[in-house]
Amino acid sequence: MTEALLEVKHLATEFITEQGVARALDDISFHINAGETLGIVGESGCGKSVTSLSIMRLLPRPAGSIVSGEVLLQGQDLTRLAPEEMHHIRGNRIAMIFQEPMTALNPVYRVERQLGETLVLHNPQMSKDEIRAASIRMLKRVGIPAPERRMQEYPHQLSGGMRQRVMIAIALLCEPEILIADEPTTALDVTIQAQILQLLKDLQQETGMAIIFITHDLGVIAEVCDRVLVMYSGRIIEQAEIHTLFDTPLHPYTRGLMNAIPRLDKPAKQVLSTIPGMVPSLFDTPPGCRFQNRCEYAQPQCRATTPPLEGDSDQHQVRCFRFRELMH
Amino acid sequence: MTQYFIRRLLLIVPTFIGITILVFVITRFVPGGPIERMIAEVQQAAMQGGAGTMQSTTSGIGGATLDEDQIRQLEQYYGFDKPVLVSYWDWLIKVVQFDLGVSTRYSEPVWDTIRERLPVSAFYGITTMLITYFISIPLGYLKAIRHNSHFDHASSVVVFIGYAIPSYVVGIILLVVFASNLEWFPMGGFYGDDFDDLESKWEQAADVFYHAALPLMAYVAGSFAVMTFMMKNALMDNLAADYVRTAIAKGMPFREAITRHAMRNSLIPIATHFGNNISVIIGGSFLIEKIFNIDGLGLLGYESIVERDYPIVMGVLVISAILQLVGNILSDICVAVVDPRVQFR
Known part of the structure; x- marks a missing residue:
């Protein structure tokens, strides 16, 4: 096995709030190889975004902090880097795009300035003309028509899809090795969503970058990802190659999610299947499996000890004591 | 536009x-x-x-x-x-025709009377405005960055006291303590009796500021609270904004992200305020002018009402109304300058 591009090992992140300490990430371990697309899926509050913010060290401070674990970018532990060294990683080697293209761009600056800024930060030797040329080239590459004109516009003059394209252009300007896409299509309507997903796939083909794709939409996952992490209440509960996950989901939670997807090949007007119960509060997590209170297969053992994440990390891993029995 | x-x-x-x-x-x-x-x-x-x-x-x-x-x-x-x-x-x-009539009390043209007082009020107004901006913007900035720190709490106490006490009361306290008891500053007036004998322009300017110290403090005490909190709150909002996170995700250091991205957006509400300040400020506060015996526009207006000197009342009104109306438009222009989203039609 070749060395992974990015390897996260036993990462734990906590938030100190007025109600107490919330452990938002607990023992997160995964890796991503060059050119690969890794999906992270889960419901709100499961730790998908916190995972990406932890990798980028963008956690809201002073409340959030990484308490243990490593984030290795080609062997270099990002959690131990000085803040100044981290500036050379962000935007340069790992770039990020966000959910809300409406607010992620500064309303008072022109597109040109917001694009150029990244290049100025990471390639200080570039001249103004070079930066301008590179920015226009990048806008063209992300499919923005008349880029010369768009450069002079303000974000409010662009549509949502255009803004997300600009965000992608900003992220890709320095040719990062990894792009973290945190729900990049959630705020867009479906046709634009498909365009943006296709764009990301095309750009990945051209550049060979790795993409960490965070979403709560299994449909989107199915479309773009090579491998998927399923998160629940701050833990990875299942990890698998994309087809494996959709064909043989092992964890009861993943199965619940699959069952909750409305399907075209089933009779219409059925009651949608749901998972009963609530996610446990992060301030008051039960010992053992986090899914125990909603799991129809829960046993005394599940309430006492945390199941390990078992299996081959490149193939299929699951965090459940009973997955072997449930396989059939 | x-x-x-x-x-x-x-x-x-x-x-x-x-x-x-x-x-x-x-x-x-x-x-x-x-x-x-x-x-x-x-x-x-x-x-x-x-x-x-x-x-x-x-x-x-x-x-x-x-x-x-x-x-x-x-x-x-x-x-x-x-x-x-x-x-x-x-x-x-x-x-x-620029004829404001003749004062019934002084029997001289109203315009001359006003013209005599206007520079005095304008001096106080503009100086107060500058000092207020110089205090409020950096203070609001520091308070936002160190939100909930000891510095933030301590400065809030001072700001709220300044806000709660009417500026004329601040004026009286300053007058009693620093002019009457300690005798550090003069009791009032715009400049000293020996102003015309002073050798250089510098000495004259120093004399004006020596006399202006206490009233300026009274003016500033009243006006910087609102501005400081406006700055702090705007900056706090913008610090949490997504585009600041975007800037940091680009690899920009936090401080730079604040000064380049958050600050610019935080100045929008301050700019909105700018035009309104002009009129209030040049009009002066008659209470402070009265306490410190400053012959400004505010005091003139007040006295002319008491004395029923209507041509002057109307004259002062003309000046302040025009300032207010022009100030409003100026506000709009400022907003349009700092915020590209604003389009006037």
């Missing part, structure tokens, strides 16, 4: 007429006025004279008064014989 501002400028005319007509009519109907004042003066003079020499002047006991004929002459002189709107029209025509 230009069209919008032309329209706004044209709208000044009806607004201005509305304001002035209202006050003009009020001056007509409130009790007292130049004629009544004159009658009172004559009576007083007669009583004093009568008590002194027992010499009866014109009519019976109880002191002299003006006869009907004299009153009619006075009414004619002041224009009170005509209907309100007619004399308002006469006044307006004169105003358009």
